[in-house]
Amino acid sequence: MIARGATIALAAVALVAAGATRAAAQHCHVDVPAVRPAGTTPPPVAVTLATRFTAGAARVPALTTPAMIERGYQGADLIVDVTWRRLTGEARLGAFRVDDHGVGVDDLAASLAAELTPRRAPIAVSALAGLTLPTGDADAGRGMGHVMVAGGVIAHGRWGRVAADGTVTYARAIGDAAAHAAHAHGAELWPLIDPMSPEEVTVDLGARVAVGASGVSLRGSGMFGQPLGHGDPRLIVTGGVGYGRGRYQVEASLGVPAMSDAFIARGQLALAYHY
Secondary structure (H helix, E strand, C coil), rough: CHHHHHHHHHHHHHHHCCCCCCCCCCCCCCCCCCCCCCCCCCCCCEHHHEEEEEEEEEEEEHHHCCEEEEEEEEEEEEEEEEEEEEEEEEEEEEEEEECCCCCEECCCEEEEEEECCCCCCCCEEEHHHHHHECCCCCCCCCCCCCCEEEEEEEEEEEEEEEEEEEEEEEEEEECCCHHHHHCCCCEEEEEEECEECEEEEEEEEEEEEECCCCCCEEEEEEEEEECCCCCCEEEEEEEEEEEEECCCEEEEEEEEEEECCCCCCCEEEEEEEEE
């Protein structure tokens, strides 16, 4: 209950602040880079540095009894985005504390998006490729214990004060699917920090609405993951508030599962600086 309380407290404090206009690097699936807004022309080279603080809790099987226990986690990611012409790359690595398992890094994630549509197209579409390396401790819930690869498509459109985005990805573990489940202690969704299935299709849809002329925006999104083979489908619903001023952006969000038990609740606070 303490871990769950910490999650809600972080989210409540964060929601009093405000947040960024990027819709990238969401936990629970392979990260995607922050592609340019539709109808805009970015500079030849653009760099974004960001950090994301996360507090969450999940129910996991106990090792000694058939009962389920709550396990909390708290940590932060360092995220780097680089855009060059029509290519945007992202790298992410975090460090997390997990109840009863100490502190350590999670899996290293990298992705690359290539813009397919003309610069002034009303809807920007990019092809996506992603890779996750097993740098985290799988037994502690900070990693998968294997390489994960993904490919997909990102779309983004803007109409006045409203922006919408969607991402469809296919992700697969490299190696036997048993390697994915061997460290899960019987849990279908693992690891604790970034739960995924060994092979799945995910659909992530979101929208953002600008509020007034102050730089404040509201965002809502839903992420559905459909395993191919064994695993539980999951639907994660997230709401947040953001604020952008000049090169600086901050965003706070709270996510809860509407389907499956990927986690109990999770609060995130992201800070970004654009060069």
